[in-house]
Amino acid sequence: MSTREEIAGGLAEILEEVAGVNPDDVAEEKSFTDDLDVDSLSMVEVVVAAEEKFGVKIPDDEVPNLKTVGDAVSYIVKSQA
């Protein structure tokens, strides 16, 4: 189990590695596409890396619902519970 803060921090690391996003820009209210410029192919990489990092499964049909960093954090928290 990780805290929301830890998960957001982990996502920031992945976003920096995969898409060059500045970790300081990552916050729960930020949209992956509109605020962080993560395109659809990079989003696939983020999802696969997040699954590995947090030991969860994020099905493909769930990905469109993960619009913000907070959405992803909530989904990972729920999956880890």
Added chain:
Amino acid sequence: MSVEVVVTGLGATTPLGGDVASTWDAMLAGKSGVSPLTQDWAAQLTVRIAAQLAVEPSTVIDRIQARRLDRSEMTAIVAAREAWADAGSPEVDKLRLAVSVGTGIGGAQTLLNQDDILEASGPRKVSPHTVPMLMPNGPAAWVGLELGAQAGVHCVASACATGAEAIAHALDLIRLGRADVVVAGGTEAVIHPLPIAGFAAMRAMSIRNDDPERASRPWDKGRDGFVLGEGAGVIVLERADHARARGARIYARLAGAGLTSDGYDIVQPHPEGDGAVRAIDFALRDAGIAKSDVVHVNAHATSTPVGDLAEIKALHRALGDHPLLTSTKSMTGHLLGAAGAVESIATILAIYHGIVPPTINLDEPDDELDLEVVTHKARHLDIPAALNNSFGFGGHNAALVFARA
């Protein structure tokens, strides 16, 4: 009246240097770009030498962009950026700007590396960037994206004739009025155990592992095959009136091109060089240039026992006995799909500067070599026009005639 097409920009990344200037200086100095393969995977191979890039392209391309690029796409982008800057980064109508950048093999490293991931970790771990990285039109497409080209992005594939054929295609695009400016060339980056094992299985490669810098030795009695190289060459071709209107520096004219096929064998050149003769004849007629004006040839000459001599026969038949030859592959190794483009740059600069780079390692000429070759040291020469030959597996023959502007 045929449309005049000129060269206004040059770009390259090769085993001799990360740009045109360093590559050209190394050529004039007669340096070899061939070195031992020290990677772990090389130990098991019969061929353990190659002409590897002098400058790692991933060190000059943004890290995040590089994650999405096959090595052959990175080299194409590096060369295209240089060529475009060299042309003065002109403000051109993007609707009249096209790209013609080919590759002989394409994103083989991506294909093979992702297959390793598939085997080891399963399909979900395969990168979503795999397909645009391995598709052979990827380098052309990325160059087109960099420049915003919208008059068409084209990928010619004719093995080792690719770079030259891509330039010939660019000439057609301008002559047919489909574009005013075309960024054209070739790229290749397949220094990986599988392609090397494949070429080695054909007995096409030099196994002079203990003496890498002397392994590529076109026309020499001791030649035993080509040395695989990697890199890219890109040139900016432009309708002459377009170039002159913007005050561009003009290196040379691309006066004509000839493309033929042997119809003979999938890998062996025609023993008398018939297809090559026809390609050269066609290029000369296309250019409207007399064979006596073609005083220099940057030959295909890859350092294979059969191919080097077939080309000599073809040159005799097509041009006579006067041209002064060189094979810059003696220094760069064989860049496959990039060879014709990098060698076009060497041909263009030979005309522009009036100097022919040497063929190194030609210590003991083959008895059947009866044309003059510039050996060991560069030689000054006044060059009204020059020929660049490229031939590829599949029986492709490409001849380009460049002339002083």
